[in-house]
Amino acid sequence: SQQGEEDPQALSIQEGENATMNCSYKTSINNLQWYRQNSGRGLVHLILIRSNEREKHSGRLRVTLDTSKKSSSLLITASRAADTASYFCATKDDYKLSFGAGTTVTVRA
């Protein structure tokens, strides 16, 4: 079974708009990570937020974490066509990284 659940399953936006996706999880974690997967490729690590952090930024990415609600969100600002991909949240306990089912983002030119 998978730890995280992403919402929505799919998202279609216009280039330049922001994209927001959410992740909910069930058990306690050490950190939560977001990965991107382009079609037919492997996963690429985007950003990590620790359990004692509430918000983190990296370039056009903004991640929030609410451990009381066991949820996280990923915001991609000023989206580009190259952002078209599937995005996965992954929760880390001591040693194991468990992935959700992902959100498929399509950015229309």
Place this chain on the structure above:
Amino acid sequence: EAGVAQSPRYKIIEKRQSVAFWCNPISGHATLYWYQQILGQGPKLLIQFQNNGVVDDSQLPKDRFSAERLKGVDSTLKIQPAKLEDSAVYLCASSFDRVGNTIYFGEGSWLTVV
């Protein structure tokens, strides 16, 4: 720095046949992972090695799947006999150590069982 290498990239086999996938992790990475990703789903951990020892294989279907990492570097994942539901991408990944927070993935080996 070379990434995680996997081969073959694509494989089509008939059910009940066998298949093997090979992975070479990033140099110096002690922890190696095999994930199974079925179309439309997130990756599911099959097995995790720390050097050449198994850390977690709780989700590996041991009646048909096996994996080894004999010298603590390369790894092989084998499926025998394959079933239709084994059609998936098999992703190898590595991290510096067991606590490593960033996992680096290979491009995956796509398996179709017909």
